[in-house]
Amino acid sequence: MSVSAAKISKTNAARLLEKMGIAFSLHRVDVDEKxxxxxxxxxxxxxxxxxxxxxxxxxGDRTGVLMACIPAAAELDLKALAQASGNKHAEMVRLKDVLPLTGYRRGGCSPLGAKKAYPVFVDHSASACERIYVSAGARGLQLFLKPDDLLRAVNGRYAFLARAPV
Structure with a gap:
């Protein structure tokens, strides 16, 4: 169940959106750590x-670290991400490296407010949703905003990145 933003501590991602004047809402839900x-x-x-x-x-082999936002049930097509980002090859960053690179841990990685502003690619399917949820930077805390506003906030691009799970 989500609660009002007034009762939720803001994250760097939420503060960044506020600073940019981008409308969003925060939603907290209980998470199962397993x-x-x-x-x-x-x-x-x-x-x-x-x-x-x-x-x-x-x-990416040429551009280094990048972020990809894809629908919950989809899998990331690494070849598509490489092509969209100007790389020949892309591979997932090891889980143990995510926290040092981004400041976020698994289950709470946000495309906003990371330690460094990495290139962000959002699956084109987001444009079909009036609003989308993305992590606010903490487990169980989600931002709800227009996908075009997310792109503007991260200086990102839409790309065909997702494929159905095998």
Missing amino acids: DLSAVSMARALGAAPECVFKTLVAR
Whole structure:
């Protein structure tokens, strides 16, 4: 169940949106530490999984670290991410490296407010949603905003990144 933003401590991601004058709402839900999947988050939010986006951290052979936001139930197409980002090859960053690179831990990685402003690519399917959920930078805390506003906030791009799980 989500609670009002007045009762939720703001994260760096939320403060960044406020500073930019971007409208959003914050939603907190209880999380099961044994199941930090975005599909479980969608279920807890009572939202369609195609409008709840998980943030994955990858590394391109030419550009270095980048972030990809894809729908909860989808898998990241690394070849598509490489192509969209101007790389020949992209691979997932090891889980143990996500926290030192971004300042975020698994289940709470946000495309906003990371330690460094990495390139962000959002799956094109986000544009079909009026608003989407993305992590606010803490487990169980989600931002709800227009996808174009997210792109503006991170200076990101839409790309065809997601594929259905195998």
